[in-house]
Amino acid sequence: MKKVGYYYAPFGRVFGGMFVSELLVKPLQEVNAAFEDFKRNKKMQKELNVLLKDYVGRPTPLYEAKNLSKKFGYRLFLKREDLIHGGAHKTNNTVGQGLLAKFMGKKELIAETGAGQHGFAVALVGALLKIPVKIFMGAKDVERQRMNVMRMKLCGAEIISVKSGSQTLKDAINEALRYYVANSKTSYYLFGTVAGPHPFPAIVRYFQKIIGEETRRQIREKIGRLPDKILACVGGGSNAIGIFSAFLRDQQVKLIGVEAANGASLQKGKIGSLHGSLSYVLQDKNGQILESESIAAGLDYPGVGPEHSALKEIGRVKYVSITDREALEAFHLLCEEEGIIPALESAHAIAYAKKLTGKLRKNAAVIVNLSGRGDKDLETVYGSI
Amino acid sequence: MDRYKITFARLQKEKRIGFCPFAVLGDPTPQQCLARIKKYLDVKPDFLELGIPFSDPIADGPIIQAADERALKNGMTPKKAIALVRKIRSVMVRQAHHDVPIGILTYSNIVFQYGIEKFYRDLKNAGADSILIADIPLEEVALFAQAAKKYKLHQIFLVSEYTDVKRLKQIEKFGSGFLYVVSVLGVTGIRQKLPPQLHKLIAHLKKHTKLPLVVGFGISQPQHLKQLKTAGANAAIVGSALVKTPTKNLSKILKRLSCAAPKP
Numbered sequence: 001m002k003k004v005g006y007y008y009a010p011f012g013r014v015f016g017g018m019f020v021s022e023l024l025v026k027p028l029q030e031v032n033a034a035f036e037d038f039k040r041n042k043k044m045q046k047e048l049n050v051l052l053k054d055y056v057g058r059p060t061p062l063y064e065a066k067n068l069s070k071k072f073g074y075r076l077f078l079k080r081e082d083l084i085h086g087g088a089h090k091t092n093n094t095v096g097q098g099l100l101a102k103f104m105g106k107k108e109l110i111a112e113t114g115a116g117q118h119g120f121a122v123a124l125v126g127a128l129l130k131i132p133v134k135i136f137m138g139a140k141d142v143e144r145q146r147m148n149v150m151r152m153k154l155c156g157a158e159i160i161s162v163k164s165g166s167q168t169l170k171d172a173i174n175e176a177l178r179y180y181v182a183n184s185k186t187s188y189y190l191f192g193t194v195a196g197p198h199p200f201p202a203i204v205r206y207f208q209k210i211i212g213e214e215t216r217r218q219i220r221e222k223i224g225r226l227p228d229k230i231l232a233c234v235g236g237g238s239n240a241i242g243i244f245s246a247f248l249r250d251q252q253v254k255l256i257g258v259e260a261a262n263g264a265s266l267q268k269g270k271i272g273s274l275h276g277s278l279s280y281v282l283q284d285k286n287g288q289i290l291e292s293e294s295i296a297a298g299l300d301y302p303g304v305g306p307e308h309s310a311l312k313e314i315g316r317v318k319y320v321s322i323t324d325r326e327a328l329e330a331f332h333l334l335c336e337e338e339g340i341i342p343a344l345e346s347a348h349a350i351a352y353a354k355k356l357t358g359k360l361r362k363n364a365a366v367i368v369n370l371s372g373r374g375d376k377d378l379e380t381v382y383g384s385i
Numbered sequence: 386m387d388r389y390k391i392t393f394a395r396l397q398k399e400k401r402i403g404f405c406p407f408a409v410l411g412d413p414t415p416q417q418c419l420a421r422i423k424k425y426l427d428v429k430p431d432f433l434e435l436g437i438p439f440s441d442p443i444a445d446g447p448i449i450q451a452a453d454e455r456a457l458k459n460g461m462t463p464k465k466a467i468a469l470v471r472k473i474r475s476v477m478v479r480q481a482h483h484d485v486p487i488g489i490l491t492y493s494n495i496v497f498q499y500g501i502e503k504f505y506r507d508l509k510n511a512g513a514d515s516i517l518i519a520d521i522p523l524e525e526v527a528l529f530a531q532a533a534k535k536y537k538l539h540q541i542f543l544v545s546e547y548t549d550v551k552r553l554k555q556i557e558k559f560g561s562g563f564l565y566v567v568s569v570l571g572v573t574g575i576r577q578k579l580p581p582q583l584h585k586l587i588a589h590l591k592k593h594t595k596l597p598l599v600v601g602f603g604i605s606q607p608q609h610l611k612q613l614k615t616a617g618a619n620a621a622i623v624g625s626a627l628v629k630t631p632t633k634n635l636s637k638i639l640k641r642l643s644c645a646a647p648k649p
Contacts, residue, residue, distance in 0.1 A: 003524065003525075004524060017524070017525055018522065018524050018525060019493050019520045019521065019525055020443075020520055020522060021443070021444045021519055021520055021522065021543060022522045022523070022542065022543040022544065022545060022547070022548065022567075023444075023543065023545050023547060023567060023570055023571075024522075025522045025523070025524065025547070026547040027547075164447065164450060165440070165441070165450075165454070170441065171441075174441055174442075174443050177443045178443060178446070178571075178572045181444075181570060181571055181572060182569075182570050182571035182572070184570070270498075271497075272494045272497055272498060273492075273493045273494045273497060273520065274441065274494065275441075275443075276520070281494070283494065283498070285498065286462045286463055286464075286495070286498060286499075287439070287463070287494040287495045287496075287497060287498030287499070288439065288440040288457060289440045289441050289494070
């Protein structure tokens with residue numbers, strides 16, 4: 001059989017693939033075929049572009065954070081994905097895949113969610129496109145992300161609280177996959193990140209690459225050249241792939257993925273199969289998946305997208321980690337210095353930017369992908385003081 | 386000795402459907418699991434299916450998942466699970482269940498971390514006869530099928546209404562022993578009724594393959610076995626209905642199920 005959906009790295013290392021039950025192969029092949037048609041379909045592309053501009057609010061600004069720049073000693077730019085409709089980069093993907101589901105004639109959208117950002121982004125698209133939505137969410141996350149649960153419900157989504165296993169994103173995905181096996185004829189599984197079985201990593205990358213394309217254009221307009229570094233937080237890794245994708249060939253642009261210290265699959269994990277693909281996974285020596293832990297629900301995931309694993313192996317992206325405490329400090333710093341409340345996920349990338357203080361020349365340009373806004377995290381932040 | 390060949394030939398001669406109970410290895414402890422298997426053996430099953438527990442069993446429903454969690458909580462590991470298979474085989478030999486094949490069910494990450502070749506070798510040496518990896522479809526099976534061939538274990542594949550004839554032919558290239566027919570698109574569990582289209586699926590598969598058909602997912606009642614026999618299935622796997630029954634209450638349900646597949 002021909003191998004599909006792999007990301008290659010040296011020494012025969014491969015990542016990705018399709019590690020799913022026989023029952024999911026045909027549904028996934030159908031999604032893949034429809035996705036290929038969708039990309040070539042001028043009418044769908046036009047509909048997508050109109051929605052991205054008028055509904056989602058693209059392009060998002062690339063903002064030079066001058067107060068923080070002064071503090072850090074280099075030029076810091078923020079790609080303002082926090083400003084798009086829904087409050088995070090997730091909407092880029094859900095609008096795209098929502099249209100794909102409509103294109104396929106599916107009658108229901110299902111999705112997993114951790115922080116609730118992806119869940120909300122699916123809920124709003126479901127309302128917009130008039131497709132009913134079911135969101136699978138770990139019971140622990142339902143508790144700690146009440147605001148997003150309310151937002152999803154307001155848009156008419158049904159929330160399924162998952163009480164098995166870790167009661168977080170990992171088990172929400174398990175449960176959504178189980179439901180999908182039984183309902184793939186009518187349901188579309190709107191996967192939220194660049195992980196999962198082929199073709200999800202490729203589909204999500206396709207709809208998120210607009211972040212990088214805009215950033216590339218914008219930074220050139222602003223400074224007349226490419227940036228020195230780009231920083232993005234990595235849970236499953238979709239916002240990072242989105243912004244990195246446009247710069248992978250520019251070796252002079254250093255790309256840095258920032259993981260949560262206790263969810264750092266790429267730094268503390270081993271290669272294994274989880275949720276349909278081969279990638280770095282937090283696991284014990286017997287292959288049982290470990291639970292991650294992070295103050296940022298969106299980074300609280302023991303796996304990571306397979307393309308990140310390949311980028312790590314070829315050394316194109318450097319992966320670092322940030323603790324809960326460092327992320328919280330950065331959260332406050334951005335609020336106080338720039339009047340921007342970042343998502344705790346994005347605050348991890350800000351925290352690493354802070355660590356670069358004094359290490360770069362004055363006119364060095366660093367871009368942080370500010371993937372989401374922090375309104376959803378206020379309870380968590382106040383609870384932690 | 387190919388225990389599957391022997392068993393399926395005997396079933397055909399006796400014109401009956403085979404009964405295959407399932408348990409999760411180490412659920413809830415190795416000792417109690419062994420006691421459970423001994424109960425299974427009391428009714429002289431035709432096959433055994435045993436699961437090596439995994440933390441994220443996406444092809445399984447809540448009952449098997451809970452069993453996996455119990456076993457893992459009590460320290461079950463793949464190595465201990467394989468040791469338990471060896472013990473079960475030795476009990477079977479003592480009780481003269483020589484021809485009863487043992488099938489293993491697990492997930493790919495367990496096999497990756499153990500080492501593919503080593504996993505197949507150790508299972509073969511422990512007395513297992515087949516292996517089904519729930520999240521390895523045809524597209525990913527090459528390395529596993531190689532190991533299966535080398536160590537003479539049957540690589541088992543799931544088939545469903547989604548498996549067309551072309552795919553079935555490819556599966557036959559890599560798989561042997563039997564085909565695990567999924568009764569319904571979904572996960573393992575207990576279902577009151579067999580889906581009406583299952584007869585058609587079995588008839589369709591029989592027309593295109595010589596491999597014996599073993600039906601699983603949702604099979605929980607004696608009448609299911611009778612219906613499956615009429616439909617032309619060679620054997621039926623009962624998992625969740627047994628796994629959720631405490632060992633002390635097993636005799637009754639086992640007797641009812643095995644009576645639906647009566648021995649001459």
